[in-house]
Amino acid sequence: MKRTMLLTLAAVLAVPMITISTAQAQPTMEDRASAYRLGAFRMIGWHLGPIGAMAKGEMPFDAEKAKLNADAIAALAQFPKNGFIDGSSSNEIKTRALPAIWERRDEFDKMMNDFESAAAGLAAAAASGSMDDIKPALGKLGSSCKECHKAFRAKKN
Numbered sequence: 001m002k003r004t005m006l007l008t009l010a011a012v013l014a015v016p017m018i019t020i021s022t023a024q025a026q027p028t029m030e031d032r033a034s035a036y037r038l039g040a041f042r043m044i045g046w047h048l049g050p051i052g053a054m055a056k057g058e059m060p061f062d063a064e065k066a067k068l069n070a071d072a073i074a075a076l077a078q079f080p081k082n083g084f085i086d087g088s089s090s091n092e093i094k095t096r097a098l099p100a101i102w103e104r105r106d107e108f109d110k111m112m113n114d115f116e117s118a119a120a121g122l123a124a125a126a127a128s129g130s131m132d133d134i135k136p137a138l139g140k141l142g143s144s145c146k147e148c149h150k151a152f153r154a155k156k157n
Contacts, residue, residue: 027092030085034093037083040076044119047072048141051126055135063129070119070126070134073141077119081112096154104151111148118144 027035047069053059054066089099101108118141125137 030088031092033083033085033088034095034097035083037080037088037097038093038095040079040083044073044076044080047076051122051134051138054131055138061131063126066131066134067123067126067129070123074116074119074123077116081109084108096156098152098154101152108148108152111144111151115141115144115148 125133
């Protein structure tokens with residue numbers, strides 16, 4: 001009896017929520033692209049965290065964990081560029097992407113390709129199982145990020 005009442009109550013409460021959610025405007029393709037690239041960059045950052053901490057000596061080196069994360073970064077590195085579609089520089093989702101990305105697209109695309117190569121290099125270095133190999137590759141990846149951010153990312157307010 002109690003279970004039936006709870007299920008009925010849940011169903012009654014769910015109807016207005018379904019109505020509200022379907023009545024809202026659907027996100028535009030540009031909004032979806034912005035969310036996509038932000039998600040990809042967040043996942044890359046998630047996997048960079050442990051490798052960076054190991055490189056700084058903030059956590060013990062674990063070759064298997066370093067390789068797992070470096071492989072994930074290399075796989076994910078190909079995705080963000082797909083989210084930089086025309087019109088996604090100024091939409092409902094606020095990002096720090098500068099209009100220069102679309103104005104100097106060839107330069108931006110080259111930097112994204114350099115980022116992908118550096119990510120692949122990190123994965124190759126991590127496969128060695130040696131932090132001595134990982135650190136320079138991590139530095140190269142970090143430089144790739146920094147150069148692109150300098151040219152194409154707004155500073156934090």
